[in-house]
Amino acid sequence: MTNPELFKHAMRHVPTGVTVVTSLKDGEPRGITVNSFASVSLDPPSLLICVNREARSYLFISTSRIFCVNVLAGNQRSLAEHFSGKVRELQFADVGYAIDATGAPVLDGSIAHFDCEVAQEYSVGSHSILIGNVLSCKSRPGSPLGYFNGGFHDFGIHVD
Ligand SMILES: Cc1cc2nc3c(=O)[nH]c(=O)nc-3n(C[C@H](O)[C@H](O)[C@H](O)COP(=O)(O)O)c2cc1C
Structure with missing residues (x-):
């Protein structure tokens, strides 16, 4: 090793x-900044994230069995910082959101x-690999937020 x-x-x-993975348990929303995100399979459409089992969000996801991966735009660095911070309660007080499936x-x-x-x-060391079946997904034009060498970056690329 x-x-x-x-x-x-x-x-x-x-x-x-950079993504924020959100979940919902007993009506309370929770989110966590995650960059361990990858597509897994097309049939069925599925993806993976890796979450530390000591993260508060892990309890939300493992209990509710649902999560939503939100891919952040280049101008959403403050959200990435917010959801990687140690906010214990009212994490969504100033965050706008809708719901889907x-x-x-x-x-x-x-x-x-x-x-x-x-x-x-799958439990691996400190983290769990969570495979999600994608019930619904949508995309919008924009530029992604990037993470490289321990910092956030605007990669200066655009997708329609
Ligand atoms: C860019 C970035 C990527 C991260 N990716 C992950 C990840 O893939 N999995 C994870 O468990 N934590 C990841 N983290 C750390 C969590 O966001 C952080 O530990 C968070 O405070 C946990 O919050 P919680 O305990 O309230 O759920 C990442 C942090 C940053 C800044």
Whole structure:
């Protein structure tokens, strides 16, 4: 096994998009900034996220079995910071959102969202790989927020 610090350093060289994964439990919404997001399969349409089992959001997702992946736009860096912070309550007090198939928040201004129900879960070390079947998804024109070398970046690219 390699040294975790070497692994962390090498991962800083990997550019990713940035998402906020939302969920809903007993009527309370919750969100977490996540960049471990990938498409898994087309048939059925499915994707994966990796969530630390010590995160408050993990309890919401594992209990409700639903989550929505919101892909952030380049101008939504403050949302990425908000949802990676330690806000314990009223996390959505100043955040605009709608709902789609599952009831989990669809953030205003995100460039795409994927509304999912949990199909499978694999526990790996501190995290769980959560496979979601995509019940509904939509996309909008825009530029993505990027994460690279430990910081947020506008990659300067656009999708219609
Ligand atoms: C760019 C970025 C990407 C992140 N990606 C993940 C991730 O994929 N999985 C995860 O569990 N935490 C990830 N985090 C950390 C969580 O957002 C952070 O620990 C959050 O405070 C957890 O909140 P909670 O305990 O209230 O759910 C990421 C943070 C940042 C800034």
